[in-house]
Amino acid sequence: MSARIRIAVDAMSGDLGPRVAISASQKFVTQFPDVDLLLVGNEPQLLSLLPPVKKLHERITLVHASDVVSMHDDPLFALRHKKGSSMWMALDLLRNDSADACVSAGNTGALLAIAKHLIKTFSAIDRPAICKSMPVDAGATYLLDLGANINCAPEHLHQFALMGSVLASASAEMAPRVALLNIGTEQQKGTDILKAAQLLLQSDERINYAGFVEANNIFTGAADVIVCDGFHGNIALKASEGVARFIANRIAKLIKKNVLNRVLCLLLLPLLKRLQHELDPSLYNGASFLGLQKTVIKSHGSADEKAFMHALMVAREQVIQQVPLRIQQALSQH
Missing domain, CATH: 3.40.718.10 (Isopropylmalate Dehydrogenase)
Known part of the structure; x- marks a missing residue:
């Protein structure tokens, strides 16, 4: 450089x-x-x-x-x-x-x-992964893959986890908690691919593996890096963008509904502006090809x-x- x-x-x-x-x-x-x-x-x-x-x-x-x-x-x-x-x-x-x-x-x-x-x-990476940060309760969580790889073997998820962990640690000096996106947190839940990937992550000392995480915990900060295949990652990303737009539209409609709501909005304006800034999707634009x-x-x-x-x-x-x-x-x- x-x-x-x-x-x-x-x-x-x-x-x-x-x-x-x-x-x-x-x-x-x-x-x-x-x-x-x-x-x-x-x-x-x-x-x-x-x-x-x-x-x-x-x-x-x-x-x-x-x-x-x-x-x-x-x-x-x-x-x-x-x-x-x-x-x-x-x-x-x-x-x-x-x-x-x-x-x-x-x-x-x-x-x-x-x-x-x-x-x-x-040479040790079979496929690049698309990774971007998502807003959470405190800080951000990195989610990957977001669409580059629809079908993934356990080895690919392992590679994604390592790369996501490196990116997260570069942004904040720590041992990032890495999780696999699944339909439950129990050990027996999920596909054979996820179970095999979990074994790979558990045995890799370079990765601070935190277990499975469900989609409803993506934004809680339960993990610093969340790993999945590109099919499910893209769905999770697009669904979250859709929910954000839905909430914004509903708030706008409620404010316009009557005079009382507009008055309450004026009182809450500083809080709403702060929330709008913190969740502004522009501040999370830019996905990495890891x-x-x-x-x-x-x-x-x-x-x-x-x-x-x-x-x-x-x-x-x-x-x-x-x-x-x-x-x-x-x-x-x-």
Whole structure:
């Protein structure tokens, strides 16, 4: 890693297009003077999105890319035919050490496929896992895998647990409690795969295994790292996002229902604002592709400026924490 942190940004991908990436990047470099950004995308289009009186920040470099991986592109098609895309070129900057991390809000499957091809996984890791932090009673819990691997063997869950533990310990100096997501906490509950994975975690001294955890305890802080296959992890993530939206909508409707509710809302406004800030999904945007040899961060496709900035912050933090190197060192201890 160079003295300065360089982050390659796939500026063209995502549901909202390059406007979010360029505005977030402009603000980000003013807040973090140790970071240089490489914005990869259609240069004329990116420049056209700047306000007339505003210039591109001196620590932002544009790298022209003539193509884009769409949100609907098949991952294998993108891998074979999108070498001129902003996603491919951003990852290639990371591959050849022109950048220390890569951030994209684009097609998750394509990003994973191209990253595996260009960046590679560690030899002891069969499959990368998507991991992100979730708000809990105190602090955050890391949940993985969130969709990269639908079917997992016990060995894969074991690898996910180790990588998640390394990430959690890099963020807070401790021995993170690692749990397996299951339908019960009893030893006899769950599939044969989960039972076999539990034996692997129990016998690995590198992992502080805390047992099984049920989905209703994801947000209680019962574990610092929760491990599952990508099928169930993605369902848990999407269900939690849906419940959060439901609660927010219900509160909004109740406030508008009558005058008394509006008066009570004014009294509770400071508390509601604090709660809104603590549970703001923008503050948890930025999922890591753990298992790759370098830092790749996936931003939510619908991320706004604040959320995209947080994905950039996650990339910066993981470069500083040297997360891939820590994972490599943990793997070599076995």
